[in-house]
Amino acid sequence: MSLYLFLLVVCSLACGLIPLDRPPTPVGGGAWIALVAVFGTIVHFVANRASGVAQTKFSSQSFADRLELWRWVGLGLALAGLIGFRFAAAIRFSPLLVESIFLQAIFLLSPAMSLLAITLAAEHFASQCQRHERGRFRSAIPRIAVALFRMVGWLTIPILTLLLIADISRWVWPVAAISAGIPSGLVTLVLAALAIPFLVPWLANRIWQTRPLDDAHFGWLVELSERVVGPGLDVRRWDTGMEFSNAAVVGFFPRARSLLLSDRLLRDASAEQLGLLTLHELAHLRRGHLWMRALAVTPGWLLAVAWVRWVDAGPLSLVLANVAAIWVTLGLLRIVAHTTEYDADRVACQLAIRFGPLSLAPLTPCTTGGQPIAMNPIETDLREQAERYCAALRSVGKLGEGTDTAAAQRTSWMHPSIDARCRSLRDWADKAAGTPHPQADRPIGVATASENL
Secondary structure (H helix, E strand, C coil), X not given: CCHHHHHHHHHHHHHHHCCCCCCCCHHHHHHHHHHHHHHHHHHHHHHHHHHCCCCCHHHHHHHXXXXXXXXXXXXXXXXXXXXXXXXHHHHHHCHHHHCCXXXXXXXXXXXXXXXXXXXXXXXXXXXXXXXXXXXXXXHHHHHHHHHHHXXXXXXXXXXXXXXXXXXXXHHHHHHCCCCCCCCHHHHHHHHHHHHHHHHHHHHHHHHCCEEECCHHHHHHHHHHHHHHHCCCCEEEEECCCCCCCCEEEECCCCCCCEEEEEXXXXXXXXXHHHHHHHHHHHHHHHCCHXXXXXXXXXXXXXXXXXXXXXXXXXXXXHHHHHHHHHHHHHHHHHHHHHHHHHHHHHHHHHHHHHHCHHHHHHHCCCEECCEECCCCCCCCCHHHHHXXXXXXXXXXXXXXXXXXXXHHCCCCCCCCCHHHHHHHHHHHHHHHHCCCCCCCCCCCCCCCCCCCC
């Protein structure tokens, strides 16, 4: 999950808690629309200039970086509309919105989603120009809508589902015959606890294009997952058009979880690399890392609610409590995410020695990248296994990021860099072995792993 998407959703929804005492005006709405028109013109100008440049890796990356910058500008413009132009006040003054928090959330998310769609449209038309294709705007609308849905649907739909459940509970439960003495809020929590954990993997498999793995080539990965986390994990091929070399796990409960391996990773990674990176994702499940990340979201908001309820509920206090909750959540998520990544790296090395991923290869006639895979188990000590694992991270990182030295040092909000992960893993292996590794001072590598590895 990118920091941009997280803040887009959280900040947009948090604007609904700001006490705005006057409704929006037509003049303010017109002024904001004019700003959006200027924003769209600039973004499409940037896209047109990028499409006129030869499509090299440098120019494509430069355009992607500029587009990401303009997406942040669009988020600021959306928040300016909700707060500065008082769009968020409409949820208190509109008869249609005031009775439904589900509709309120859709309304609050609409400005940011619209501006994100503008950047996706610019990206789409720039891609068409670079491929020397001609397309009509009407035919592009469904593709842009699908791109928007795949980008943010996995995050927004569970939230909207939770709010819809809350609305239904608030409307239906008080008149139900069995509702005596049971608050509708408790019913909402119970229904959400039952629905959301199963909804997330179901959505992921449909929002992102996935299908079952080919047993003839990758059945050993399914067997490996059964040995490590037990039966019931749905291992699927993630079709990205060969754009991403990535892996991810989604879901919280056994038999309602999925492991997604991208098509490019399955095509280009060697069997050893594929086995080790699969073990990394399985380590997240064995250690409960998804639960830790989910729980890391709650402390900041619980403190904000407690402050507003029992200390000060004034307008300024409400705004400051929400800002503080967002910053606390960002900090906790970063700490938990980085800590769990380091832990998953260590556990993956231990699992590789314990289970030996390649020892499962003879169970099926596996090939990877068109080449027969090795049929020998991994038999090595912890330090050597750490080196194998670091080599796998570097190699898979090169599939998607090239050989830029700066990329290996790049740290994202939810992921430490490959350099940091390899240093941590080698230090841990050295301490476990009791002596320094002979290759501990060797340069670590020149590429960053894909986001979810």
